[in-house]
Amino acid sequence: MSRVKSEDERQYLENVFDKLGFTKENGQLLADTLVDADLRGISSHGIQRLDWYRRMIKDGTIVPTREPKVVRELPGTVLVDANQNMGQIAANLAMDKVIEKAKKVGVGIGVVKNSNHFGIAGYYARKALRAGLVGIALTNTRPLVLPTNATQAFLGSNAFAFGFPASPHPFMFDGATSTVASGKIQLADKKGEKLPGQWVVNKDRQLVNDPREAEDILARAAFSDTQIGGGLLTLGGTDVENSNYKGMGNSIVVELLTGILAQGSISADTVRGKHDFSQFVFAFDPSFFGDPDKLKADATAMLNRIRNLKHVPGKTIWVPGDREYKNLANNQKQGVNIDDKTYEEISQIGQELGVNVPAKI
Amino acid sequence: MSRVKSEDERQYLENVFDKLGFTKENGQLLADTLVDADLRGISSHGIQRLDWYRRMIKDGTIVPTREPKVVRELPGTVLVDANQNMGQIAANLAMDKVIEKAKKVGVGIGVVKNSNHFGIAGYYARKALRAGLVGIALTNTRPLVLPTNATQAFLGSNAFAFGFPASPHPFMFDGATSTVASGKIQLADKKGEKLPGQWVVNKDRQLVNDPREAEDILARAAFSDTQIGGGLLTLGGTDVENSNYKGMGNSIVVELLTGILAQGSISADTVRGKHDFSQFVFAFDPSFFGDPDKLKADATAMLNRIRNLKHVPGKTIWVPGDREYKNLANNQKQGVNIDDKTYEEISQIGQELGVNVPAKI
Numbered sequence: 001m002s003r004v005k006s007e008d009e010r011q012y013l014e015n016v017f018d019k020l021g022f023t024k025e026n027g028q029l030l031a032d033t034l035v036d037a038d039l040r041g042i043s044s045h046g047i048q049r050l051d052w053y054r055r056m057i058k059d060g061t062i063v064p065t066r067e068p069k070v071v072r073e074l075p076g077t078v079l080v081d082a083n084q085n086m087g088q089i090a091a092n093l094a095m096d097k098v099i100e101k102a103k104k105v106g107v108g109i110g111v112v113k114n115s116n117h118f119g120i121a122g123y124y125a126r127k128a129l130r131a132g133l134v135g136i137a138l139t140n141t142r143p144l145v146l147p148t149n150a151t152q153a154f155l156g157s158n159a160f161a162f163g164f165p166a167s168p169h170p171f172m173f174d175g176a177t178s179t180v181a182s183g184k185i186q187l188a189d190k191k192g193e194k195l196p197g198q199w200v201v202n203k204d205r206q207l208v209n210d211p212r213e214a215e216d217i218l219a220r221a222a223f224s225d226t227q228i229g230g231g232l233l234t235l236g237g238t239d240v241e242n243s244n245y246k247g248m249g250n251s252i253v254v255e256l257l258t259g260i261l262a263q264g265s266i267s268a269d270t271v272r273g274k275h276d277f278s279q280f281v282f283a284f285d286p287s288f289f290g291d292p293d294k295l296k297a298d299a300t301a302m303l304n305r306i307r308n309l310k311h312v313p314g315k316t317i318w319v320p321g322d323r324e325y326k327n328l329a330n331n332q333k334q335g336v337n338i339d340d341k342t343y344e345e346i347s348q349i350g351q352e353l354g355v356n357v358p359a360k361i
Numbered sequence: 362m363s364r365v366k367s368e369d370e371r372q373y374l375e376n377v378f379d380k381l382g383f384t385k386e387n388g389q390l391l392a393d394t395l396v397d398a399d400l401r402g403i404s405s406h407g408i409q410r411l412d413w414y415r416r417m418i419k420d421g422t423i424v425p426t427r428e429p430k431v432v433r434e435l436p437g438t439v440l441v442d443a444n445q446n447m448g449q450i451a452a453n454l455a456m457d458k459v460i461e462k463a464k465k466v467g468v469g470i471g472v473v474k475n476s477n478h479f480g481i482a483g484y485y486a487r488k489a490l491r492a493g494l495v496g497i498a499l500t501n502t503r504p505l506v507l508p509t510n511a512t513q514a515f516l517g518s519n520a521f522a523f524g525f526p527a528s529p530h531p532f533m534f535d536g537a538t539s540t541v542a543s544g545k546i547q548l549a550d551k552k553g554e555k556l557p558g559q560w561v562v563n564k565d566r567q568l569v570n571d572p573r574e575a576e577d578i579l580a581r582a583a584f585s586d587t588q589i590g591g592g593l594l595t596l597g598g599t600d601v602e603n604s605n606y607k608g609m610g611n612s613i614v615v616e617l618l619t620g621i622l623a624q625g626s627i628s629a630d631t632v633r634g635k636h637d638f639s640q641f642v643f644a645f646d647p648s649f650f651g652d653p654d655k656l657k658a659d660a661t662a663m664l665n666r667i668r669n670l671k672h673v674p675g676k677t678i679w680v681p682g683d684r685e686y687k688n689l690a691n692n693q694k695q696g697v698n699i700d701d702k703t704y705e706e707i708s709q710i711g712q713e714l715g716v717n718v719p720a721k722i
Contacts, residue, residue, distance in 0.1 A: 076437045077467030106438030149676040173610040197602030241558030249534040249681040315510040320610040
């Protein structure tokens with residue numbers, strides 16, 4: 001694990017995206033989403049994705065020179081074609097349009113089709129927050145998750161982000177609808193730890209605690225047409241008694257609002273052919289419902305009451321967003337963490353493209 | 362447990378609501394929501410709520426003679442004041458307005474304030490479906506749910522319903538954001554069974570398997586100012602390792618979109634003073650994004666693939682909605698189930714008000 005200055009990471013990424021054929025503006029946006037994730041401690045969606053992005057550019061899945069475009073609009077809705085470029089660029093456009101709509105008619109929704117990975121979902125919810133709105137962003141992904149009672153993966157570890165104004169930082173719920181994102185398993189592997197919870201099962205729906213075995217199951221499910229069975233569990237874990245079908249429900253809701261509405265691939269079909277992802281963004285203007293300062297103060301008061309509830313001695317009640325804003329404050333000072341494998345990857349990419357690699361600090 | 366004809370249940374309820382001072386139209390709506398729940402096998406939200414509704418009318422929490430009204434509107438948004446009448450009446454009005462908006466600008470959202478219990482959330486999502494739209498409905502409730510690491514209840518077992526067109530019946534995800542709704546615990550008690558999953562913990566966050574003990578904890582949390590600690594667990598159960606903070610996140614999202622946006626009580630504060638609930642409804646027109654028949658066929662194909670995935674031998678993969686539409690088909694023929702305690706309650710209410718009680722069949 002090393003640390004680099006986030007400004008150096010940003011400069012490196014902008015240079016790399018420039019060399020890869022993105023426009024300056026698009027490259028800056030892509031860099032910003034990855035740096036933002038790393039600053040917030042969401043390393044799974046930070047610079048460690050670069051190598052994968054680059055491979056998708058090489059194989060033609062991502063076409064950096066194309067621009068996303070608005071297919072059609074109503075006063076409250078927009079359909080955006082990502083035109084096979086990165087999801088960040090199209091989702092950013094879709095959220096810009098949705099923000100405009102919410103400012104005019106009170107609410108807006110947008111669907112992005114022909115898209116790719118779009119970084120952290122929270123990035124777009126925060127864009128709405130900066131405009132004084134409430135924001136939601138969803139994406140489907142690769143098929144990693146088993147429905148209740150199933151022994152093969154089908155659903156994406158689909159992401160859901162929701163931001164609501166609060167102090168000293170917004171309420172920011174941002175994560176996979178599955179029990180964990182697959183990045184957590186890679187992290188356990190890097191640390192040499194067993195998987196601590198009900199995260200992954202094998203083809204017999206038996207719990208897998210070895211991270212290597214789990215990674216193998218997920219890699220086969222996510223990237224090949226020849227599943228060996230097993231995958232990530234839905235929120236609720238192994239047992240119907242713990243209502244794991246509700247976790248399945250949440251994942252299916254995202255599939256319907258992304259792949260189905262966009263008439264693109266559902267997560268299960270991203271392993272073949274087009275490899276396209278789809279996104280859904282949503283924003284509304286809270287000031288329609290009440291004085292925004294009052295709403296913000298009310299939300300803050302509720303979240304503070306949650307933080308201060310009676311709790312298990314020695315434990316902390318973290319409200320969604322608390323950890324990432326704490327990471328953000330720390331990492332803005334001390335730089336962002338980059339694991340050794342990723343540092344090696346970005347060094348090689350830098351060498352190939354003639355771009356200075358961020359120095360370790 | 363007895364069965365009665367659903368037509369008899371409906372007639373009884375309409376007569377009771379008439380005697381209680383509701384208008385004919387509002388009484389019919391209230392009856393329809395309760396019969397609908399019983400037909401779908403969601404008995405927790407059916408006629409068994411009548412006794413509670415009646416007590417709230419007696420103590421002035423519900424005022425049957427008032428009409429809900431639209432406070433203000435934009436092309437995409439509406440704020441409705443339930444005017445302290447039942448949530449069903451106001452949420453029905455809000456969803457009607459939202460459907461109109463979605464037909465015009467593509468999308469609509471509505472918030473209901475000064476409200477009460479609104480029956481099953483799915484009822485309003487289905488209203489959107491019948492108009493050819495995608496529908497969502499949310500409500501906050503009484504404080505029953507402990508945030509991660511907390512030892513006292515604070516969040517509601519807030520409901521989330523989502524409906525999307527599909528064949529032979531819509532995708533219908535409708536339930537509490539907590540692991541289970543409290544009705545499941547009462548059901549276990551009636552059957553004399555131990556609680557099978559990670560549902561309820563005591564003041565030390567230790568699992569409670571005795572339904573009576575669990576009911577006592579929840580009754581104190583939900584209806585009094587003197588909590589004894591403990592409550593329902595969020596989806597994800599007892600352990601942080603199983604990401605129970607995601608279940609907490611889902612519940613807080615609903616709190617923000619209901620009690621906070623409506624500037625009413627958050628779930629934690631419904632135990633004192635106003636006892637008001639708040640609701641959020643949302644609909645959009647899928648035909649903006651593509652041919653509605655194609656979207657419906659695509660959704661159906663995905664759901665059928667889920668139902669037919671490889672699975673644990675002897676188990677069935679139920680897609681959200683499958684069970685309730687199966688119940689609906691059966692109960693339309695064979696009548697609805699009413700447990701003995703509820704039958705006793707409705708008999709007494711019938712006697713008091715001079716209304717014929719539905720005969721057992």
